[in-house]
Amino acid sequence: MADLTSLKYTSEHEWLLIDGDTATVGITDYAADKLGDVVYVDLPAVGSDLEAGKVVGEIESTKSVGELFAPVLGTVLEINEAVVDSPDLVNASPFDDGWLIKITLAGDLPDFLDRDAYVALTAE
Numbered sequence: 002m003a004d005l006t007s008l009k010y011t012s013e014h015e016w017l018l019i020d021g022d023t024a025t026v027g028i029t030d031y032a033a034d035k036l037g038d039v040v041y042v043d044l045p046a047v048g049s050d051l052e053a054g055k056v057v058g059e060i061e062s063t064k065s066v067g068e069l070f071a072p073v074l075g076t077v078l079e080i081n082e083a084v085v086d087s088p089d090l091v092n093a094s095p096f097d098d099g100w101l102i103k104i105t106l107a108g109d110l111p112d113f114l115d116r117d118a119y120v121a122l123t124a125e
Contacts, residue, residue, distance in 0.1 A: 005096065009113035012122060013070045016096065017113065019106075024073055027100040028060065028091065031123045037064035039091040044069070044080045044102055051075055051104060053111060058101070060091065073111070075104040 009017040014032035018025040033039065041061040051057055051071035058069035080102050084090050090099040114122065 006116045008096075008116065010116065010119035011070070011072050011113060013072070014123075015070065015072050017072055019110070022106045023078060024075070024104045024106055025100050026072060026102050026104060027095055028067075028069070029119070029123075030095045032067065033092045033095045033099070036060060036062040036067055036091075038062055039088040042084050042088045042091065042101065044085065045077050047077050047080060049077045051077065060088075069101065071104075072113075073104055073106055074108040075106045077102055078105045079103040 007018070009019060010029065011017075014029045014035075016027055016029050039060055039062045043059045043061075045051065045057045049057070051074065053071055053074045055071050056068045057071045060067045060069060081100050084099055084101060091101075093099065
């Protein structure tokens with residue numbers, strides 16, 4: 002399992018693992034739990050330019066449809082085909098096998114939440 006304290010978090014319930022100029026992005030266990038059983042994941046195409054804060058995909062569950070927001074400015078480097086084929090990975094392993102996209106970063110990073118701040122946000 003990923004070291005949750007090394008991840009960055011957004012108020013839209015996404016996590017990021019920053020490694021050099023690449024960010025791996027997924028949704029948090031809290032978001033996966035609130036969505037319920039994920040049945041469909043729509044991700045942006047490889048090579049798509051992303052603008053931070055804009056909707057880039059959606060995650061459908063038996064309960065609702067959630068939007069996936071681009072947490073950073075950049076270009077889609079890779080999508081997790083395993084999640085497209087088996088959306089339940091988002092529920093089973095949100096921080097590992099259930100990652101969604103990898104982004105080549107462009108520009109400055111916004112301020113993200115650390116794990117403690119994210120836990121406090123979800124406790125409200």
